[in-house]
Amino acid sequence: MNLYPIKAGNFKLDGGAMFGVVPKVLWNKTNPADQNNLIDIAARCLLIEDGEKLTLIDSGMGDKQSEKFFSHYSLWGNDSLDASLKEKGFHRDDITDVFITHLHFDHCGGVVQWNNARTGYELAFKNAKIWSNEEHWQWAIEPNAREKASFLKENIIPIQESGQLNFISRTDTSFQKNSELGFGVLFVNGHTEKQMIPHIEYKGKTIVFMADLLPTVGHIPLPYVMGYDTRPLLTLDEKKLFLENAATNGWYLFLEHDAHNEIITVRHTEKGVRLKEVFTCYEIFN
Template structure:
């Protein structure tokens, strides 16, 4: 198995929204804000090569929304989904599976493109993986999340016939794919699915929005975007303890500086241990 970090670009989000009730004087130590209170965030995806399977985890924000839409998110950086996949030695048509942690626009927007004949999958040879519970949540959205679930990002996946669901009957599903387990969490959005990859004797966890950055490791640092913050607290607390005890490697989707980290137990609870690049494992 080979793993390739994929850079689909950076964007900005309000620091207060990203850290919820935590005061700016605390969160700006790890995530400094600009004059508009906006912080930098990556949209780092992951490509998993295993035999004939080439799985892309998340797809970034894409490029099909309006100029007005993108103006709210200050896209920047040199990252580009297609170019990054090609730099890893592959083409878009080589992708066999697209694993979507959840269907918020910054995680699935790059899965669909706008063509003269309408919205079409970017990865024409791939199976797109979600789960039935989250799909229903996203296609019948609540008022709080409606702006994050864009129909043009979601419905064309099903219409293409390329959508399949991972069956969820437990919080941790083992051996869903060869060498990959799936952890389900419900605090940020209902039935977010996180891949756990067995790699070089380690377990790599793609953190998505359970842990956006190393700045979110202290337990109270929960996003204002989370629909069920108390559930996030419980899920995050149990996961971080497990991560410290088992020396899990956390692959960070939204941390603009740090690609991976480990955590450790301290007198103040679980805290950051080391940061490093995936290639250094």
């Protein structure tokens, strides 16, 4: 098995929204804001090469939205999914499976693209199975008012119509290794219904793709919960249990949204679980 970080782009989000009720004077220490109160955010995906399977976890925003749409997110840097795949020696047509942690636009937007005539949409990964789970899918296609702006029909309906959509089975109390995907999945419900957190066994280490359960290093303290989360008290409980397990078991946490820290470990302290070490993907994957 080989693992590769795939940089699908960078953007900015409001720091207050990213940290909920936590005062700026505290979160600004770990996630400094610009003059518009925006903090740096990455769309760092993960590519798993395992035999003949090439699985991409999440896909970033994609590039099919309007200029006005992207202006709300202050895109920065030159990273793109295609360029990052090419750098690693791959093309999107090589992808056999795309695993979507959840269907918010910054995680699944890259799965769907314009067709050549720009008259409709098509899947960007023509040879891949697209993986979600049935409970989250239903949650996304009938969105609540709070999440409606994140569940975009143009990101979801084309997947459903493609015939490439697959659902995995779930368990709520622990993660199970999915025989077809080759890694385990933890289901959490605080950020959104049935978000999926992959656990990958790699060279004696457990690599956990954090998605929006732990967006950045700055979110390690328990009360530091995003304003975007639909059930913040549930996130707090889920994060507490997860971080305790991560510290006890020495898991390596792959941060999808932290623009400046790629992989971390955590440790138990008198103040609760805190940051232990920071690694680059190169240090862990090579």
